[in-house]
Amino acid sequence: MSRESQPKTSGPLSGIRVLDLTSNISGPSATVILADMGAEVVKVERPKRGDDARGMGPYIQGESSYFLAINRNKQSVVIDISTEEGQDIIRRLARQFDVVVENFRRGVLDKYQLDGESLCKENPQLIYCSLSAYGEEGPDSVNPGYDAVLQARTGIMSITGSRQEEPSRAGVSILDAGSGMWSVIGILSALYHREQTGYGQLIGTSLYETGVYWMNYHLTSYQATQQDPVPQGTSHAAFAPYGSYQTKDDLLLLGISNNSLFRRLVQALDHEEWAEDPRFIHNSDRIVYRNELDNLLNECFSNESCSYWLERLKMAGVPCSRIQKVSQVMDDPHLQLLNMMPAVKHSSIGSIKIPRLPIRMKKSPTELRTGAPKLGEHTYEVLRRYGVTQLELEEFSRKGIIE
Template identity: 40%
Template sequence: MNALKGIRILDLSRVLAGPYCTMMLADFGADVVKIEPPNGGDDSRSFGPFIGRESAYFMSLNRNKRSIVLDLKKEEDKGVFKELVKNADVVVENYRPGTMEKFGLGYETLKEVNPKIIYAACSGFGDSGPYRQKPAYDIIVQAMGGIMSITGAEGGEATRVGASIGDLAAGMFTAYGVMLALFHRERTQEGQKVDVAMLDCQVAMLENAVARYAISGSSPKPLGNRHPSITPFAAFTAADGQLIVGAGNERLWRKLCQIIGHDEWLDDPRFSDNGQRTANAAQLMALLNGVFVKKTVKEWLCLLEGAELPCAPINDIEKMMADPQIKAREMIVELEHPSAGVVKMPGIPVKLSKTPGKIAAAAPRLGEHTKDILAEVKEKAQEEAMLWPQASGH
C-alpha cells in the first residue's frame, strides 16, 4: 500500500515548483490530476532537451500523474473543475496571487464547494507583503534571497546555484505544507490554505549565514568550496584533479595530520583548534594543497577512506549516475514512455519501510486522461443525484 493512496490532488501548477511538489506526492500514491490549459498545456512541455517530440524536462517532473485539458476561462470548464473539487483533497497552484480569484476559483470560493479542501498556493513572494504581485523565476529568488551572495569562488562574483534550488525548495516546502494540512484535517476534518513563497524558502535555507551576519555585522561572502566555520572542510587539489575532505572535529583533524605525515601541525598554534584553523584558513589550505598534489585523487581516497575520514571525489553527472551507491539506492531509474521510449530520471529519495513510494507511470501526454476523468466526474454526479432523495426523506 502507498502512504497517500486515496488522496486526490488537483494540480494546476506548471513548469517546476508546483509540479515537483505534486510529483513527490504522486510518488507515494496520491492520484494527481494535472489540469492543463489547451494549446500546449504546461509551458515545460516546450522545454528541451527532447526525445522525439517529448520534453525530457517535462517528463522528469510529471511521472505518476494523469492529464486533463480544461480552459478555466470558460464557464463550462470552470463547472467541471468545481465538480472535481467536490471529491478532491488538495488543490495545488503556482499562479501569481490573485489569478485564481480572477478565474472565480480562489480558496474562498473553493472551500464553499468543499469545506475540507486543502488549497496550496506556491508563488514567488507569497500572498502578502509589498512584493505580492511581482513576477518571479528561480534566479530572481536566488538573487533576492541571499543565497547567490554566498555562492561562488572566493573573492569572485555572486553565482547562481547550479540546480534550480529556488523552485525545488519551494516545491519541497509546499509538499511539506500539504502533508501538515492533511494531518491536521485527519484530526479535525478541517481544510485550510497553504501559502508558500519561493523567496521565503530561500531565506529558510540560509543555514548559518543569518547568524553570522547578526553576530558580526558583516555580510558573508562567497568562499568557493570552503566551509565558513569548519576547517579543513573543503576541496583540495591532487595530482590529477580535486577531492573533498571534511575534518569536522578535533579527532578527524588529528587523524588527517597523521595520514598525511604532518603530526607537527597538531602543535602549531595557528591550527590548535577549529577557531584558529578557520582564522588561518588561507595558510592551512596552502599547506594542505602542497601535500595533496603529491598523489592522485584515487590514491588519496584510498588512504582517507581506509582511515574512515570523510572524503569524496567531485563527480560529474556521468560519474554520479555510475556510482555504485547511487545504483544500490535506485536513485537513477528507467521508465518506459509510450512515445519517447526509455527515459532515465532521478528516483525517490525517501525510503519508507511500510509504505514505499513507487514510480508506476510515465508523464502523461497532454490531455491523455481527459475522457476517463470526465467520466469519473459524471459518475460521481450521478451517484450524488441518487443520494439526494434519500437525504431529503430523513
C-alpha cells in the first residue's frame, strides 16, 4: 500500500504509521503524542469492551473522560488477538507499519508471536516499543503494576504530601504520562536512527524506570546525607522561603530560590529589614530558620487578599501564584491566550475541549483533528486500506474476530 493512500495530516510525523496495541493510561499517553504530531495511529481494541479506559468515569454523554483525553486523533479497530486469525491480521498490519507500541504484561504477546523479536523479523524496518510496569528483566518484570503502585515502589509516595499526613500519591498519573513521554522520545530517536541505517529496533521503558529517574535529585542527595527525605508539602528542602502562605482569602505559592529573589520579596512586602536579619541573609540560613521566616510571612500575607499580593509580587519580579482549583485553571486568561484547551469534534458528543500538546512548532504544527473514536469505528475502513478483502472481512465478522 502506498503512503499516498494514508489519511492526510500536516504534522511533523505525517506519513508515519503507528499500530497501537496499548490500553489504560500509559500506552495511550504515548500514542496520542504521536497522533497529535501527525502520525496515523490505528488503535487495536478487544471485542465488546475495548480499552479498559472506556470504563473509567466520570462520563460525558456516556463517553469516558479518561478515554476522551488521550485517544483523540486515533482510529479504532476491533480485533480479537486471542484468535489465530486475529494474530494473523496484526502481523499483516505490522508488516506495513513503521511503529508498534504495546503495554501488555511481559510474556503475553510472546505466546501469540506478536512480540518485538517476532514482528521485527518479518519487518526489519519496524520500531517496536514495549511499555511495561517494571521493565524487561528481573523477577518483577512479569508483575502487573499501576501508577500508584510504582509511585510507592520508587519512593515518590514517601516524599509527597505533608509531614503531618500519611504518604500521598501525586494528584496526576505522573508515571503513566512520564513513561509515555519516554516512549515517544525513544520512538523519535529510533526513527532518526532508521533514517541513517534503514533498520528499526526494539525499544522500551517502564513506570519503574521512570519513577527512579524522577527521583534523581533525592537518590543523589541521599548519598550525601544518608538520610531519607521526608514529605515537604508545598515547601522545598533546598530553598526558603518556598511554599504556600495564607492570605486574607486564598493560598499564595512563593518560589524563592536565591538571595536576589529574597531581597525583591522583602522589598515588595515593605520589610527590607528582613534581608539584613542574620537568620535570613543567605538561603542556607533561611533553611535553618524556615519556621521563623514562615511565621513572619504568614502574618504579613494575612493582612491583604491574594490578588493584592499577586499584583505587588509580580511587579517586583517575584515567582508566585495563587494555588488554583481546576475550575480556576479552566478560566485562566493565560490558558485561553495560549489556546491550551481547543475544542475537538466528537462523533457523538459534538465537541469537547481537550488540552493540546504543550509543544509549539511554527513550520509543522501539531493538530487536533478528530475526537477519540467510538469502539470499532474504523475497523472495516482501516482493514480494507491495508489489504484485507471484503470476503475476509465478512468471514472475520461472522466469527466475531472483528467488530
